Amino acid sequence: MKNSASLEDLIEALRCLPGVGPRSAQRMAYHLLQHDHEGARQLANTLDKVLTGIKHCEKCNSFTELLVCNLCSSTKRNADLLCIVEMPADLLMIEQTQSYNGMYFVLMGKLSPLDGIGPKDIHLDRLLKRVQDNTVKEVVLATNFTVEGEVTAHYISELLNSMEIKVSRIARGLPTGGELEHVDSGTLAQAVMERREV
Amino acid sequence: MKNSASLEDLIEALRCLPGVGPRSAQRMAYHLLQHDHEGARQLANTLDKVLTGIKHCEKCNSFTELLVCNLCSSTKRNADLLCIVEMPADLLMIEQTQSYNGMYFVLMGKLSPLDGIGPKDIHLDRLLKRVQDNTVKEVVLATNFTVEGEVTAHYISELLNSMEIKVSRIARGLPTGGELEHVDSGTLAQAVMERREV
Numbered sequence A, B: 001m002k003n004s005a006s007l008e009d010l011i012e013a014l015r016c017l018p019g020v021g022p023r024s025a026q027r028m029a030y031h032l033l034q035h036d037h038e039g040a041r042q043l044a045n046t047l048d049k050v051l052t053g054i055k056h057c058e059k060c061n062s063f064t065e066l067l068v069c070n071l072c073s074s075t076k077r078n079a080d081l082l083c084i085v086e087m088p089a090d091l092l093m094i095e096q097t098q099s100y101n102g103m104y105f106v107l108m109g110k111l112s113p114l115d116g117i118g119p120k121d122i123h124l125d126r127l128l129k130r131v132q133d134n135t136v137k138e139v140v141l142a143t144n145f146t147v148e149g150e151v152t153a154h155y156i157s158e159l160l161n162s163m164e165i166k167v168s169r170i171a172r173g174l175p176t177g178g179e180l181e182h183v184d185s186g187t188l189a190q191a192v193m194e195r196r197e198v
Helices: A005-014 A022-035 A037-053 A088-097 A124-131 A147-160 A185-193 B005-014 B022-035 B037-053 B088-097 B124-131 B147-159 B185-193
Strands: A078-085 A102-106 A138-141 A166-169 B078-085 B102-106 B138-141 B166-169
Touching: A005 A022, A005 B037, A022 A037, A022 B037, A022 B088, A037 B005, A037 B022, A037 B037, A078 A088, A078 A124, A088 A102, A088 B022, A124 A147, A138 A147, A147 A166, B005 B022, B022 B037, B078 B088, B078 B124, B088 B102, B124 B147, B138 B147, B147 B166
Parallel strands: A078 A102, A078 A138, A138 A166, B078 B102, B078 B138, B138 B166
Antiparallel strands: none
8 A cells, every 4th residue: 555646756756855855755745735735836836937937147157037137237236356156055145244246157066077077067168258258357266165166266266367367265264253172173274374464 | 136036936935845944945946946957847747736636535534536545445455444543644654564454544633722623623523424334343543642642542432432333542562672771661651551461
């Protein structure tokens, strides 16, 4: 005895979501069927709408329904600066800090040779074209401080080396509120090496 | 700066799933858009299909596309026994043990006055009709051993008291492989009280 066929199909379909295994997929399916038909209907419709409507912004490569997203077409942003991030979520994090007013380019990934992800997969051709449009004066590398993120940042900085563009990397060091006693030694070592004059 | 409008809609829609907060909804939305259009399309279609196609079985109240589910219409099951469980997931768990060959009735909930869930909400009227169809000789109460599950089992046993039907409750005690030293005292007390002759 199993669940009914279409219920099994739904459980299977829910497993396309990251972090959802067989048991939580089953719990989700039962929840939707018992308590939230409205939400399930909404989810189905929104998925449909997003899948047909959403594209990548021609300038920053992030998700948008428009040809060029609102941020890229805004006249209030500083077009001299181009911040490079791995994912749209990173872009949102930086926006939340309200400390940056330039433009963005979203790689939608990071270099990862072991996973077969090379320069073409993170749209570096489009990045180069974007950088060469004569507005960008500084590229801010804001990829993660992971091995892949560092490799990606290094690769891009080499790529931009020959052009007359300043390339910078966001700072690494102790987090705000961080205590020397509790920070890992790698971060502390970097913080000492990259010390700034006051 | 926020996500694009339809992406925000999708993130909001994903939150109808149990256990999915704003951050995991965002992660799910990005994942679907970047890596799994196929899965997202499948999910939307299956939700659609399930929402229109699935109903409650006329006999056991579980989910099915049919009027009477496969288990209830099977001739290989023992129609004398009717096992009462809270949720379809509980039914599946019992089926997995392969230790029970009777019929089921799924309450789709449990009595919980504090949440406003009374006898009508767990379909006890339908249960009574099901029990009175002259096939059932024993009702096996397999609700959870939680406060609500116990109250529900007690309420149903009172309800069936006046009829000529045997009512039993699944056993409580130490789990298989359980050690006295590590089991909670409530379970151990019950195991002593409900000891069986060997």
